Amino acid sequence: MRRSGWENLHQHRRLDGIFHLRPFRRRSSDPEKMEHRRNLVTGAPMGIIKKHRWLVFPVVTVAVMILGGGIIITILGRGLPRLTTLESIEPPVVSKIVSRDGVVLDELHSYEKRIWVPIERMPQHLIQAVIATEDRRFFDHWGLDIRRIVKAAMVDIAAGYKKQGAGTITGQLARDIFLTKSKKWSRKIQEAITAVQIERTYSKTEILEMYLNQMFYGHRAYGIQSAAQRYFGKNVDHVTVEEAAFLIGVLQLPAMYSPYRHPEQAVRRRNVVLYSMMVCGHLTQAEYDSLRNLPLDVIETPNAPGAIAPYFCDFVRQEMEKKYGIGIYTDGLTIRTSLDSRIQAFADSVVRKHMPGLERQIWNRLIRNRSFLDWMDPRPDSEEEIHAFLTNQDRVDSLFRKNATVQVAMVAIEPATGHILALIGGRDFTQSSFNRAVQAVRQPGSAFKPIVYTAAIDNGFAPSTELMNTNVTLFMPDGTRWTPQNYDLSVGGLTTLREGLRLSLNLVSVHLVQELIKPSLVVSYAKRFGFTTQINPYDAIALGADGVIPLELTSAFSVFANRGVRVEPLAVTRVEDKDGKLIEETAPRRREVISENTAYIMTDILSTVVSEGTGRSARSTYNFYRPAGGKTGTTNDFTDAWFQGFTPQIAAGFWVGFDNPAIRLGERMSGAVVALPMWAPFMRMVYDSLRWPLADFAQPQGVVRARVCAETKKLASESCPKIWDEIFFRELAPTDKCELHASPHTHPAQQQQRSVF
Structure with missing residues (x-):
């Protein structure tokens, strides 16, 4: 019997060593078997298939579309935000630095400058404007407005191009937060999916609040509050109807509708919004006609936070960044x-008034002694070249500003709380952000002497204790010798501690650390007072030879005003989140560093500095007569000049000098000449403008006043030729009467002299 071709092939059992081939068997032609086979495939009797054959194609088509749509959604959904992300939408929001009197000093933000405002603070006409213009069926749909989509599609088909949009507020929010602004259909599908998810996660009110706070309004304004401030210089709750219409209108195309670049188009777009509000019944025809004719009154430049206390704000920013990281910007x-914007303004005012004239005076000296030649490259070779340079005032000013700007630092502190009320770290923050008030380490000179004298007073020495005002030699740490002199080159005999500090006698201060107390004791007191810089236990400590930070020096003086209690300087008092909830509240950190009695005696001595000592021009020239204590400070080479002073309510200090300590202020440029002329007017402005009540330093129970004989240091009799009214610790006050001058006939012809302190 002849085999078929298939049967012959089958004998080989394999094809190319891969496939097994079986003999071909013809299908059965039995009708019942064929029907059974069809039923296995279709799951239904053939009769039903034949009867409803017209349904097969639509059903299969719908099934394929559903399956394909599911696949597309699954693929596109991979790039969409997770539910946890949707549940915690947090757009970056501006952080604000605010003064104690409620003034916004500065704003901390990333590229997007956004100030979050709850919807309760937004006016009703703003809400009406956005709904009428952007999404009239906002409260009726679930993220997609199907009716609007169908209508837009019909309009687009009829027009032959995309003429009408069908986006919703929720869709715009989804696109702005999570997606790109691509025009592809894939992005539109993603937008729709995300919009539905947002609607499932948030209420309509929450979505509207996020939308208005999230969107970009042009000119770096993100969010409705920033936009209101940028364009109208006001908070959003104060915008008028026509202003609200502009803010909503500019959302569509911020660059196209910029009121600065395209004012006419901006007005037309605003009027479109007003018309939409009228159509929706929010405005009458008369109101619309009136508002549409109003001009668009926008401000030219927004208010500029940061113009007030830039050095202080930068100090706060750095402290907050250490604690909260980059979150402070978002x-x-x-x-x-703690800063008081009014007190800061007074400080800025006296610096602006005093420093330019002082600087010009110092520059003229540098010109006379030819110091400026060292800064010139190339250096002039002839007198003609020097003269040509000096006759060009612009070139002179440019050279001196670059190399010899006279700098200033200032700090004001509230003694009872440690609050930093004002702070200046330099002449111009835009030119130099180096904060000399908190970063510079400068020699305090005689301004450090109160710390030296405090160590003596606190250890039982009275202000009437006498030391020699004679020449003395100091052995320096490097092995060299230094023979200091008094500022006026004077010498004398026995001098009281009060006189030594009142007249800032260097020689008395040096004798103090050589005869009454040790330098190491002064170092320990300096640490108590809060100094963190390196202060060495050598005799030169008597003259303030080691550098200190201006903020710390002013804080030390506030101890005297606060009855011996040091309160750590404080800049930030409270931190709140964007909803106003408390995150952190800082309480003052207090520590008693000297007794109340010592603080009062030192205050009494420092008061004589202001009334009749090196700081007397505060009274005689600048007419500041409030109870006050203070101290001038000048380094021996006239590199640094200071004045530190205090009242019961405020301590303030000024420093003046060059960043380069090799450049001197010049002969006779003492703290009384350079710094005090800013301190006294500043203090007077504070008291005169803020009308602070009159307050004096309260004398504690542990201190008494006594009239003593200047010669015997005992209680004076009427016969003593020279009498001091002095102050003592109660337990150390003299109790015995002067016997040397007990007889009224001892000095019959001598006129009594009294010194009252």
């Missing part, structure tokens, strides 16, 4: 500070 924090 979390919408309100950082409440």
